[in-house]
Amino acid sequence: MVSQTALKGGNIAYFLSQDEIPTSWYNIQADLPEPLPPPLDPKTLKPVSPEPLFRIFAKELVLQEVSRERFIKIPDEVLEAYKTIPRPTPLIRAKRLEEALGTPARIYFKWEGVSPAGSHKPNTAIPQAYYNAKQGTKRVVTETGAGQWGSALAMACAFFGLKCTVYMVAASYRQKPGRRIMMETWGAQVFPSPSERTRFGRSILEKEADHPGSLGIAISEALEDVLSDESARYCLGSVLNHVLMHQTVIGLEAKKQLEAIGEEPDVFAGNIGGGSNYGGFCLPFVADKLKGKSEAEFVACESAAIPHTTRGKYTYDFGDTAGITPLLKMLTLGKDYKTPPIHAGGLRYHGMAPIISYLINKGYMKSVAYTQTQVFEAAVLFAKTQGIISAPESAHEIRFVIDEARRCKQTGEKKVIVFNHSGHGLLDLAGYEAYLAGRLEDWTPTEINYPSYVPD
Numbered sequence: 103m104v105s106q107t108a109l110k111g112g113n114i115a116y117f118l119s120q121d122e123i124p125t126s127w128y129n130i131q132a133d134l135p136e137p138l139p140p141p142l143d144p145k146t147l148k149p150v151s152p153e154p155l156f157r158i159f160a161k162e163l164v165l166q167e168v169s170r171e172r173f174i175k176i177p178d179e180v181l182e183a184y185k186t187i188p189r190p191t192p193l194i195r196a197k198r199l200e201e202a203l204g205t206p207a208r209i210y211f212k213w214e215g216v217s218p219a220g221s222h223k224p225n226t227a228i229p230q231a232y233y234n235a236k237q238g239t240k241r242v243v244t245e246t247g248a249g250q251w252g253s254a255l256a257m258a259c260a261f262f263g264l265k266c267t268v269y270m271v272a273a274s275y276r277q278k279p280g281r282r283i284m285m286e287t288w289g290a291q292v293f294p295s296p297s298e299r300t301r302f303g304r305s306i307l308e309k310e311a312d313h314p315g316s317l318g319i320a321i322s323e324a325l326e327d328v329l330s331d332e333s334a335r336y337c338l339g340s341v342l343n344h345v346l347m348h349q350t351v352i353g354l355e356a357k358k359q360l361e362a363i364g365e366e367p368d369v370f371a372g373n374i375g376g377g378s379n380y381g382g383f384c385l386p387f388v389a390d391k392l393k394g395k396s397e398a399e400f401v402a403c404e405s406a407a408i409p410h411t412t413r414g415k416y417t418y419d420f421g422d423t424a425g426i427t428p429l430l431k432m433l434t435l436g437k438d439y440k441t442p443p444i445h446a447g448g449l450r451y452h453g454m455a456p457i458i459s460y461l462i463n464k465g466y467m468k469s470v471a472y473t474q475t476q477v478f479e480a481a482v483l484f485a486k487t488q489g490i491i492s493a494p495e496s497a498h499e500i501r502f503v504i505d506e507a508r509r510c511k512q513t514g515e516k517k518v519i520v521f522n523h524s525g526h527g528l529l530d531l532a533g534y535e536a537y538l539a540g541r542l543e544d545w546t547p548t549e550i551n552y553p554s555y556v557p558d
């Protein structure tokens with residue numbers, strides 16, 4: 103139970119005991135009004151069957167990807183690891199921010215920055231490493247942008263005795279040694295991507311020796327590596343259905359915490375890179391909206407430099423740049439979209455989770471986009487009031503929440519606003535430095551070449 107003092111309203115942070123950690127993940131595929139459009143084979147344009155994917159992902163993860171079961175039990179070993187990092191995470195009322203804004207709104211956030219990796223990403227890294235170790239995988243391979251996902255997976259692999267290879271986007275590898283060192287401390291091998299280790303990487307380096315890399319290129323390299331080693335499997339840190347499902351541990355905890363203190367939120371906000379932290383946070387609440395039990399508003403916040411949902415097209419596209427993956431129906435800017443080097447590295451991906459794309463396309467969820475200057479301004483106010491130096495990704499929903507709370511001040515609405523605070527920004531201080539020095543550059547695309555692999 104949430105403690106009695108919390109119920110009296112005196113508390114600012116609401117903790118659950120570790121006995122109350124959710125024991126199942128929630129799978130929204132059980133409750134969508136229709137099945138999601140299936141992944142397609144790019145050659146035949148026919149739905150892909152799960153079996154060939156067993157060569158790429160751990161079998162259990164593929165089965166979860168297509169499952170329509172509402173709740174999937176969290177294995178005991180995974181629960182133990184969740185408790186280690188530690189879960190449940192607190193739900194915190196941002197009272198000092200409310201006071202600074204003079205808003206009648208009540209603002210709460212779920213705080214995922216307490217994990218050793220500094221973000222929500224261990225919530226899926228742990229089960230992904232666990233299922234791989236259980237089926238006898240020797241090595242897992244992945245890509246990472248700024249290093250948040252790579253470090254979460256490296257830690258999870260250390261827990262379960264797996265080798266871990268990470269292709270890290272070259273620009274971040276050079277500019278952000280901090281997360282590379284974290285990955286190496288947890289025992290992973292890290293290579294800058296594009297690398298000399300794969301055919302695809304070499305083909306890019308031939309044309310441009312100091313290519314900065316991209317997430318799409320790094321995914322292609324990781325997949326090529328896995329396909330050349332039978333004892334290896336691939337892991338993805340966002341976008342896919344099973345990843346969002348693992349992250350629902352966030353929303354399920356938040357639901358218990360909010361119920362215990364008697365709050366019924368009007369607005370749920372979060373940032374979207376590939377859609378996993380926001381999906382994991384909001385899907386258990388979206389379920390109530392789908393069933394007509396709630397009128398709450400869902401607001402996904404993205405970067406105006408990678409406007410995949412506000413300006414993307416809902417169509418089939420590849421998940422990677424080389425075009426190895428099945429085609430996924432999603433809001434996308436196209437696999438060749440040149441993601442600009444913004445400080446919110448975790449938001450630099452051309453596509454969006456099929457589940458989030460579907461919900462936005464059908465109008466169950468809306469999305470908004472902000473520039474870097476807008477988000478760092480909000481992040482600095484949050485740091486001064488709440489103390490936390492937020493990940494630049496998280497600063498996107500903080501921008502929205504501050505604007506919404508200010509609107510409430512104008513209208514007098516006593517809205518309850520809850521957001522998922524996905525991580526801390528202590529390894530992203532260069533972005534703060536640039537903002538404080540007035541050197542931050544904003545960027546928005548003028549022209550977007552949308553993909554058209556499948557006729558609409």
Ligand SMILES: *Cc1c(COP(=O)(O)O)cnc(C)c1O
Nearest residue numbers: 250340375376377378379448525
């Ligand atoms: C990776 C990351 C994100 C964005 O990824 P999603 O899959 O959309 O959650 C957001 N915040 C932080 C702190 C991250 O590390």
